[in-house]
Amino acid sequence: MKSLNDALPSATALISAAARAAHALVDNSPRLLLDSDAGALCALYEPSPLDFQLAYSSEPVLAAARASTVIRSSFARRLLHDSGLKQCVYLGAGLDTSVYADTAAKVWVVDRGEVLAWREELFTDAGLTDFAVPVSADLAAPGLLGSLIGAGLDRSQPVGVIGLGLSMYLTPQQNRELLAQLAELPIGSELVFDALLSTELADEAGRAYAAAITSRSGNNEPWQSRFTPQELADGLGESGWLLQHDIAESEAAPSAFWAANPQLNPMRLVRLVHAVRR
Template structure:
């Protein structure tokens, strides 16, 4: 089997961005992901090497900002809400299950395409790591079957925190809207954290340049960007399906105060927004 054919190059690109951030950027760091560093080292050539050799590349720096900011934002919601059931939608190489402290205990499920989950498992094995997330095969473009989650041990009588990161832009707008409705079948009190892209007219120059570069790469890898909207549109989709939007902000607003003042390579970019909704 051609392992490269069944990998997700965008997931590897995001993992390398998280891995590189504490190695090449100034403090304060948004997060530290040593697990991602080990996963990236299993690939040859490693995408982490590109990050380390060209930390000032605008595309690579913007990838570090986007990947780390959304992960930090999501993990803050996990901590603040004391969620003990976390669902990774389009998990890729998300490492939150391995980076969470042992107490309080959190159960994590990783939902993604079967081929991507097999690739994920192989990388964890080659890195000498035990993947603490429970894998649930699912093609989000076709829907999410809650019975599959229940069969994998999720208690659907209690709230679930779904982290839908780095995925919405790869679905069509119609599929994104419908998927939000499908998630409304989760138990009352459940939450969703999602990142989404602004449409071209709402981006700044840095956002447009990054979008152009990464969209070309993602499309070449067979994972083209399809969904981008005006601010407030995705929030409207959530509200229309019975969710309450807690927060809907530009990526830069989710960084610590004064963060960019200390950074050599990272700067604000208007492309990505982060949303937190509750049932």
């Protein structure tokens, strides 16, 4: 058994996995995804990070984290499927497999080396196999494309790039530099990510959620970026990406989902963005 007191290479990746695993257990149909891998990974820990979600499933911060996590994953998964692209790069993948679970694309998962080593250890211990190719990279630094090509990415063919729960952990400048690196991908490539609205554009629930997350004690993965929709559009345009969708998280889930799950009160904080390489 692993302990939550052990140093976690990414506590936020484990919290996200717990949120996806809990969705099937505490939320009502229509659910947005079923992630049995996440449940198996959480079960390696005692107490399980899932226990908090199960015990306090309607607590606003846990419920909001759960909604955000499953909505962003299902949004990206749908776009990846609809794109028909044969190559997928998942930036800041953490412990997630749900985004690419049913894709025919070849997948590369990118994260810090220590997170990928932890991911591999947990998957082995849980008896899970993962067909994605791990690529160790600091996404706040240059060199991403070289690492991906070294891991077998064909840069002459378009790529679906997904970055979920990532942009807020990079500074605005690091996000711009990452977009510029990704703009070297061929025309027809697609990009899907989530981003946090600036404080003045968030609603009260969004501001309360942000305050709770940023005040978490011992938080060594602080949020560093919040954007206005105009800043998102400008940043994409400047680096050669054409914005297709920039929608509120609440719009990315069907109304039946919200009606069946009043505990997942929608907040105005997270934007889901889709752009194509022009």
